[in-house]
Amino acid sequence: MVDVSGHLGMALLWLAPAWLVLDHRGTAAAFVLSGVPFGMLPDIDLVLEGVVPTVKHHGTIHTVLAVTLMAAVIAPVVGKIFEKIGDETAWLSPQAVDNSVRLGFLAVWIPGIAHLFADILSAPDIADSIEPFWPVYPSSLGIDVVWYNDPLANWGLLAAGVLVNVGLYLYVDDRRPSE
Numbered sequence: 001m002v003d004v005s006g007h008l009g010m011a012l013l014w015l016a017p018a019w020l021v022l023d024h025r026g027t028a029a030a031f032v033l034s035g036v037p038f039g040m041l042p043d044i045d046l047v048l049e050g051v052v053p054t055v056k057h058h059g060t061i062h063t064v065l066a067v068t069l070m071a072a073v074i075a076p077v078v079g080k081i082f083e084k085i086g087d088e089t090a091w092l093s094p095q096a097v098d099n100s101v102r103l104g105f106l107a108v109w110i111p112g113i114a115h116l117f118a119d120i121l122s123a124p125d126i127a128d129s130i131e132p133f134w135p136v137y138p139s140s141l142g143i144d145v146v147w148y149n150d151p152l153a154n155w156g157l158l159a160a161g162v163l164v165n166v167g168l169y170l171y172v173d174d175r176r177p178s179e
Contacts, residue, residue: 002118002121002122002153003148004040006146006158007118008039008040008158008161009156009157009160010115010118010161011035011036011038011039011111011161012036012039012158012160012165014111014114015031015036015110015111015165016032016165018032019165019168019169019171020168020172022093023095023096024093024095024096025169025172026089027091027096028168030085030091031096031106031107032165034081035106035108036111037111038074038107038112039112039114039115040115041070041108041112041115042066042119043057044061045061045062048061057128058119058127058128062130062132063116063130063131063132063134064132068109070112071106071109071112072105074108075101075108076101076104078105078107079101079103080104082096082103082104083097086100120132120141121144121145122147122153128140129142
């Protein structure tokens with residue numbers, strides 16, 4: 001696992017293609033900005049392990065299955081926020097408002113999966129490896145490329161995520177007009 005800045009940077013990197021895929025610059029901005037906090041979603045197990053004795057860090061919640069289920073539960077809330085933004089501003093394209101729950105699902109799911117990927121890159125330095133494909137493939141996966149407390153890796157990921165998104169924001173603005 002990388003620290004918070006590394007996870008948020010990885011989320012930003014994984015969310016960045018939205019600038020090229022979504023049909024409206026405001027939609028891409030709302031999608032990326034709303035998705036970034038969900039880069040920390042699997043670490044909810046750090047809170048839960050203090051409340052539920054069977055929960056452990058890097059356990060079941062650090063799986064594609066758990067991230068998918070959490071995204072499915074959270075998506076309608078994020079989708080409603082997208083609808084509200086779309087109804088009250090010109091920030092979102094009409095297609096985004098029509099597909100708000102799908103967009104909400106992806107805004108939660110993509111950074112959650114990015115979190116798992118970052119943990120694969122950095123586990124098992126101070127934490128157990130994760131089993132991201134449990135229950136289909138119940139073996140741990142960790143390649144230990146990045147040390148958890150490495151400031152260069154963590155702040156580098158965050159800086160890269162911000163720079164890529166700012167670059168795409170500027171690129172998309174120059175390439176195609178907003179609606």
